[in-house]
Amino acid sequence: MSAAPLLEVRDLYKHFVLPRSLLSRALTGQGHRVVQAVNGVSFALQQGETLGLVGESGSGKSTLGRTILRLYEPTRGEVRFDGQDVFRLDAAGLRRFRQQAQIVFQNPYASLNPRKTVRQILAVPLALRGLSRRERQEEAAALMERVGLSPQHLDRYPHQFSGGQRQRIGIARALAMHPRLIVADEPVSALDVSVQAQIINLLEDLQQELGLTYLFISHDLSVVRHLSTRVAVMYLGQIVELSPTEPLFEEPLHPYTRALLSAAPGQGRRERIILQGAPPSPLDPPPGCPFHPRCPAVVGDVCRTDRPAPVLLGEGRWVACHLYGPPA
Numbered sequence: 546m547s548a549a550p551l552l553e554v555r556d557l558y559k560h561f562v563l564p565r566s567l568l569s570r571a572l573t574g575q576g577h578r579v580v581q582a583v584n585g586v587s588f589a590l591q592q593g594e595t596l597g598l599v600g601e602s603g604s605g606k607s608t609l610g611r612t613i614l615r616l617y618e619p620t621r622g623e624v625r626f627d628g629q630d631v632f633r634l635d636a637a638g639l640r641r642f643r644q645q646a647q648i649v650f651q652n653p654y655a656s657l658n659p660r661k662t663v664r665q666i667l668a669v670p671l672a673l674r675g676l677s678r679r680e681r682q683e684e685a686a687a688l689m690e691r692v693g694l695s696p697q698h699l700d701r702y703p704h705q706f707s708g709g710q711r712q713r714i715g716i717a718r719a720l721a722m723h724p725r726l727i728v729a730d731e732p733v734s735a736l737d738v739s740v741q742a743q744i745i746n747l748l749e750d751l752q753q754e755l756g757l758t759y760l761f762i763s764h765d766l767s768v769v770r771h772l773s774t775r776v777a778v779m780y781l782g783q784i785v786e787l788s789p790t791e792p793l794f795e796e797p798l799h800p801y802t803r804a805l806l807s808a809a810p811g812q813g814r815r816e817r818i819i820l821q822g823a824p825p826s827p828l829d830p831p832p833g834c835p836f837h838p839r840c841p842a843v844v845g846d847v848c849r850t851d852r853p854a855p856v857l858l859g860e861g862r863w864v865a866c867h868l869y870g871p872p873a
């Protein structure tokens with residue numbers, strides 16, 4: 546039915562081993578030394594779609610995005626981009642991948658070198674593409690226009706732009722590589738609401754024009770609802786629900802998704818669900834279902850002992866929860 550996916554993530558893990566000194570400072574207990582930030586994530590992305598990745602702070606969204614781009618080496622698992630195994634690429638293959646898969650960060654100011662002009666910032670990726678000096682000048686001007694900035698401002702420094710304009714520069718820098726996939730990690734979270742809408746519109750226009758594929762990370766559910774074709778909900782390093790966008794917002798299936806949506810402003814008529822228990826720590830994730838210590842819908846011991854496998858409930862709707870089987 547559908548073409549081969551652009552991106553395929555298979556049972557991906559990223560655990561951070563904490564250095565001893567940090568460990569003794571950060572922890573009162575002993576024996577825990579590994580942050581299980583990403584814990585067995587699988588999904589696929591079709592060319593041209595936007596997958597929204599939501600979840601509370603600390604659920605592993607950024608780590609997942611960065612591991613997919615091989616900015617972190619994985620603990621285990623597989624990522625395929627355009628059919629190629631990303632973690633087994635040789636140097637030339639990795640360079641090509643790094644060109645085709647770009648990241649846009651939350652804080653454009655921190656990610657732009659303050660001592661370089663926009664022209665210099667854009668020159669780096671353009672040079673990597675092998676453009677001549679003259680071509681670089683032309684392309685830099687075209688990129689500025691494409692992201693809604695004046696080419697006359699190419700010789701300004703990042704601090705001379707507003708927050709929204711800086712994010713446009715961050716996007717231009719990503720586009721300079723001619724990417725196919727963009728991981729956008731909270732790209733509008735640091736911006737004023739009015740500016741957020743402009744950047745969202747820009748990302749949508751660029752997707753239309755260039756056929757881009759987005760992994761869009763955000764804790765803002767209304768932004769994700771607006772932008773995404775599908776949504777993945779992360780909890781403690783795992784995807785607990787993955788669904789086409791509207792069905793997920795209309796009828797969330799996983800108890801965690803229900804709680805998350807009920808706590809969000811403007812997401813409908815739902816009764817607010819207050820989660821019990823401590824917020825989760827990826828230093829000491831519970832056995833069984835990661836959500837069971839706070840879950841209002843525990844079905845039995847199985848929740849405490851077995852990790853639920855994702856089951857398909859209707860068109861493209863995956864849920865990892867013992868409420869929904871699998872049938873015994």
Ligand SMILES: Nc1ncnc2c1ncn2[C@@H]1O[C@H](COP(=O)(O)OP(=O)(O)O)[C@@H](O)[C@H]1O
Pocket residue numbers: 561580581582600601602603604605606607608609827
């Ligand atoms: N480089 C790192 N070293 C150790 N722990 C990390 C590192 N990066 C993230 N973590 C931890 O991994 C967990 C997931 O973090 P992160 O991926 O940033 O979550 P999110 O983006 O959903 O807020 C958190 O507990 C965080 O403290």
Ligand SMILES: [Mg+2]
Pocket residue numbers: 606607608
């Ligand atoms: Mg993050």
